[in-house]
Amino acid sequence: MLAGVLHQIMSGIATGGIYASVALALVMIYQATHHVNFAQGEMATFSTYIALSFINAGFPYWIAFAAAVVISFAIGVAIERVLMRPLANAPILASVGVFVGLLLIINSLSGWFFDYTIKQFPTPFPDKPMLGGYLSGHELGSTGVTLLVLICVYLFFRHTRLGLAMRGAAFNATSSRLVGVRVGWMLALGWGLAAAIGAVAGCMVAPIVFLDPNMMSGILLYAFAGALLGGIDNPLGAVLGGFAVGVIENLGGAYLVGTELKLTLALAIIVTVLTIKPTGLMGRKVYSRV
Amino acid sequence: MMKMRTSWLIALLVVLATVVPVVGFTDYHLFQLTMVVVYAIAILGLSLLTGFNGQISLGHGAFYAIGAYTTAILMTTWNMPYWATLPVSAIVCAGVGFLLGLPALRLDGLYLALTTFAMAVAIPQILKYKAFEEWTGGVQGLVIDKPEAPFGLQLSPDQWLYLFTVGVAVLLYVIAWNIVRGRIGRAMMAIRDHAMAAEAMGINLPIVKTRAFALSAMYTGLAGSLGAIAVQFVAPDSFAVFVSIFLFVGLVVGGVSSIGGTLIGAAFIEFVPNVADKVSKAAPGAVYGVILIAVMFLMPAGAGGFLRAMGRRVLRIGAAPEPLVDEEEEVAAVEYAPVVGDLVKRPLASEKHNAD
Numbered sequence: 001m002l003a004g005v006l007h008q009i010m011s012g013i014a015t016g017g018i019y020a021s022v023a024l025a026l027v028m029i030y031q032a033t034h035h036v037n038f039a040q041g042e043m044a045t046f047s048t049y050i051a052l053s054f055i056n057a058g059f060p061y062w063i064a065f066a067a068a069v070v071i072s073f074a075i076g077v078a079i080e081r082v083l084m085r086p087l088a089n090a091p092i093l094a095s096v097g098v099f100v101g102l103l104l105i106i107n108s109l110s111g112w113f114f115d116y117t118i119k120q121f122p123t124p125f126p127d128k129p130m131l132g133g134y135l136s137g138h139e140l141g142s143t144g145v146t147l148l149v150l151i152c153v154y155l156f157f158r159h160t161r162l163g164l165a166m167r168g169a170a171f172n173a174t175s176s177r178l179v180g181v182r183v184g185w186m187l188a189l190g191w192g193l194a195a196a197i198g199a200v201a202g203c204m205v206a207p208i209v210f211l212d213p214n215m216m217s218g219i220l221l222y223a224f225a226g227a228l229l230g231g232i233d234n235p236l237g238a239v240l241g242g243f244a245v246g247v248i249e250n251l252g253g254a255y256l257v258g259t260e261l262k263l264t265l266a267l268a269i270i271v272t273v274l275t276i277k278p279t280g281l282m283g284r285k286v287y288s289r290v
Numbered sequence: 291m292m293k294m295r296t297s298w299l300i301a302l303l304v305v306l307a308t309v310v311p312v313v314g315f316t317d318y319h320l321f322q323l324t325m326v327v328v329y330a331i332a333i334l335g336l337s338l339l340t341g342f343n344g345q346i347s348l349g350h351g352a353f354y355a356i357g358a359y360t361t362a363i364l365m366t367t368w369n370m371p372y373w374a375t376l377p378v379s380a381i382v383c384a385g386v387g388f389l390l391g392l393p394a395l396r397l398d399g400l401y402l403a404l405t406t407f408a409m410a411v412a413i414p415q416i417l418k419y420k421a422f423e424e425w426t427g428g429v430q431g432l433v434i435d436k437p438e439a440p441f442g443l444q445l446s447p448d449q450w451l452y453l454f455t456v457g458v459a460v461l462l463y464v465i466a467w468n469i470v471r472g473r474i475g476r477a478m479m480a481i482r483d484h485a486m487a488a489e490a491m492g493i494n495l496p497i498v499k500t501r502a503f504a505l506s507a508m509y510t511g512l513a514g515s516l517g518a519i520a521v522q523f524v525a526p527d528s529f530a531v532f533v534s535i536f537l538f539v540g541l542v543v544g545g546v547s548s549i550g551g552t553l554i555g556a557a558f559i560e561f562v563p564n565v566a567d568k569v570s571k572a573a574p575g576a577v578y579g580v581i582l583i584a585v586m587f588l589m590p591a592g593a594g595g596f597l598r599a600m601g602r603r604v605l606r607i608g609a610a611p612e613p614l615v616d617e618e619e620e621v622a623a624v625e626y627a628p629v630v631g632d633l634v635k636r637p638l639a640s641e642k643h644n645a646d
Contacts, residue, residue, distance in 0.1 A: 036400055038348075038407065083583065092399040094586050096346055097542050100535055101582035108575030217531060221411050224404060260419055263412040270408050274401055275393045 008250045014139035015208070016246020017146035021201040022216075022223035023242040024153065025194035027235050030227075032170040032190045033084065035095050039102040040198055040223070041216030046106050047072040047199030048206045048215070049114045052121060061124045069199045076195025080188040110213040121206035142204035149200050150239055153193070157235075166190060218263055222249060225269040231280030241280065245269060308456050317448040321520065322560060324448070327455045328517040330556035333540045334466055334549065335509025341547035342470055343502040344482030346399060349406030351533030352413045353507040355524075357383050357514025359417065362432040362524045363425045372437045372519050376458070379515040380508050387507020391500035410534035417526035431525025434518065455516050462509060467549055469505070478502050479547075510537070539578050542585055544592050551594020558593075 022040060029037045037043075047068050054064030083102065087095050125141030135143075157163035168176040169186035177183050202216065209215055222245050230241025248269065253262045273280060311323050336350045360379040364370040370378075390409075394402055416422075418429055426432070439450035469475050477498050480488035489495050518524050536559045544555025562581075563574035589596050 034400075036404055038403075086587065090586075092403075093340070093346055093546065094590065096348070096400070096403050097538075097586040098583050100348065100538060101579040101586070104535065104539075104575045104579030104582065106579075108573065108579065112573075112576070217411055221408050224408060228404075261415060263415045267405075267408045267412040270405055271393055274405060275396050278396065278401070 004254075005251070008254045009247055010135050011139055012247035012250030013243055014135060014143045014246070015250065016243035017143045018201050018205045018219065019222045019226045019246050020239040020242025021146050021149060021197050022219060023227040023230070023238040024150065024235055025197040025201070026223060026227045027232055027238040028190050028194045030232050031235070032187050033088070035084070035099070037194070038096070038099040039106055040194070041220030042103050042106040042110070043072070043076070043195055044198035044202035045213060045216045046110050047195070048121065048202035048211055049110055051199070051203050052114070052119065052211060055122060061122060065203055068203065069196045072195040072199035073192040077188045077192040080191035084191070085184070107213055116213060119211040121203070121211045123207040138207055145200065145204055149197060153197070221263060221266045222246070225266045225273075228270055228273045228280055231282040234280065234282045237280055237282030240282070304460060308453065312445070312449050312452060317446055320448045320452045324452045324455050324520045325517065326553070326556045326560045327459045328513050328520060329537070329540060329559055330552045331459055331462055331516065332510045332513035332537055333544060333552040333555050334462065335506045335513065336537050336541045337546060337549070337552055338466060338470070338509065339502055339506035340541060342475065342482065343478040343499065345394060345499065345503065346403040347406040347506075348403050348538055349409035349534050350510045350537050351529055351531065352409050353383050353387060353510040354514035354517065354533055354537070355413055355417065355529035356386055357511030358518035358524045358529070359426060360511070361515035361518045362434050365434045366432050367425060373454070376512060376515055380512055383511025384504040384508040388500055388504035390507070391503025394503060395496055395499055407531075407534070410531045414526040414530050417529065429526060431523060434522050436522050437519065451520055455520070458512070458516060462512065463549065466509070470549065474498070536578070539582050542582055542592060545594030545596070546592060548592060548594025548598070551592050554593045
């Protein structure tokens with residue numbers, strides 16, 4: 001029994017890492033623009049297809065992986081420059097509409113270029129049980145990769161000039177502009193980073209859930225739940241929230257509601273957090289002048 | 291006098307749109323038209339909530355599914371006649387909508403969109419759930435019979451169903467039209483345009499918002515019931531997240547707060563996939579997406595708002611420069627008003643309420 005629970009927690013942490021990265025991508029865009037990117041999941045799926053194309057063309061795994069991350073970064077920047085820039089002060093319905101449109105377009109592009117059949121995605125990690133049988137090689141490896149990404153993002157924001165400039169642009173655009181930060185480019189950079197993180201998450205989750213154009217819709221839901229649980233304006237909170245949702249999902253799926261209602265569990269988490277503590281566990285209250 | 295003439299014109303158009311297809315169309319085309327009317331009712335429901343009350347929902351497919359399943363279960367398990375299931379479905383959906391409207395009270399703009407989106411993603415799973423399998427038929431879904439024309443009328447089932455659907459739709463449109471034009475409608479729009487000012491004017495925010503949610507859910511649920519009768523089949527996977535997204539696309543294309551525009555939006559989501567499918571299986575989604583973004587940038591009031599603006603311009607050129615009637619001004623103000631409060635500028639309004 002205890003071993004079973006431990007096993008569920010461990011693999012919950014493994015999938016939680018993936019939710020944490022997608023949640024982090026969501027929070028990065030939310031912090032800078034106060035938009036929630038409904039297309040984040042589809043963008044990550046598309047990036048995963050790019051990686052698969054490189055692998056099928058004969059490139060080694062890690063080169064294909066790096067190429068997908070770089071290309072996703074460029075796509076993210078391009079989307080911000082072309083589509084999102086004019087929406088900076090648009091009413092919320094307009095931004096939701098554009099994000100839903102983006103979701104539809106990227107989803108059908110995935111289907112169009114790479115067809116709708118379910119594909120296998122290779123893993124670079126050895127296929128054998130690790131840590132005394134609690135985790136598969138891929139689970140351990142993908143947890144490692146996500147942790148590495150999260151640490152890199154943390155160091156980038158904390159200890160580089162560019163990271164500081166990006167935080168400044170998100171926190172107070174006008175003041176940042178006055179001290180010479182190019183706020184527009186910082187937002188574009190944020191989008192690029194979010195897309196790149198999504199690409200990593202997509203490549204890490206694809207070997208588990210298999211690759212098809214709708215691969216990420218459920219994962220996006222867990223990531224939303226994670227981001228809200230931790231606080232949607234707090235990157236660290238979102239990451240912890242993502243891990244927590246992974247564990248809750250696995251334990252709940254195993255002992256509480258069964259695997260058929262896992263998505264409903266995510267919905268329940270979202271509704272509970274938003275109604276009981278809308279700032280999330282680590283979010284900040286925002287006051288506004290009437 | 292002008293208004294009198296328009297309402298007669300609309301009545302004439304409705305009669306023509308009812309009679310001509312029944313006489314001259316094949317059964318398949320009639321079925322397609324029936325689905326247009328069904329989607330129009332569903333989009334009207336969404337419009338009442340999103341367009342007129344400013345609560346963005348990306349999950350109305352869930353209400354559509356609940357309505358469809360209510361009808362299907364009543365018809366298969368309890369052998370109820372199809373027409374008798376409609377009032378039940380209306381009550382069930384309005385009840386569910388009211389209950390969901392309660393947490394929605396605490397969610398502003400973006401958060402509501404997010405939560406309803408989550409609901410749309412989760413609904414097929416709930417419908418498949420084993421505990422309900424006895425009623426819902428699980429993954430297999432339920433098959434229902436197509437109703438025959440009553441009273442010995444010489445009509446094919448498709449012809450009769452079209453007439454029946456149009457009849458229900460006319461009733462629902464008249465009700466919606468009157469609600470929007472009346473005191474409740476004005477309260478709904480006041481909340482959309484400036485919630486705080488509306489509250490200061492004495493509008494009871496929670497009551498109006500939850501009732502708007504219930505009304506909206508009832509409309510979309512009834513559309514689901516009619517759709518289930520027309521398609522004769524319900525299954526969890528036909529109510530995936532894309533139903534909700536397509537309803538949203540139809541709403542935006544027709545114009546979020548345009549009652550007439552819902553018909554344009556419905557025709558759009560029924561016929562565009564048929565045309566685009568010939569290019570590729572993926573094309574409908576891409577076309578939807580591109581048009582959605584284009585409408586957002588170029589024509590924020592949607593096709594309905596665009597046509598109305600055109601009509602006004604033509605009338606102004608053609609007719610004598612008679613001053614515009616107050617009532618028309620009011621309608622125009624509705625359609626060009628900012629659709630939803632400026633959440634972009636005041637990001638976390640929901641939390642602000644808590645903080646108080």
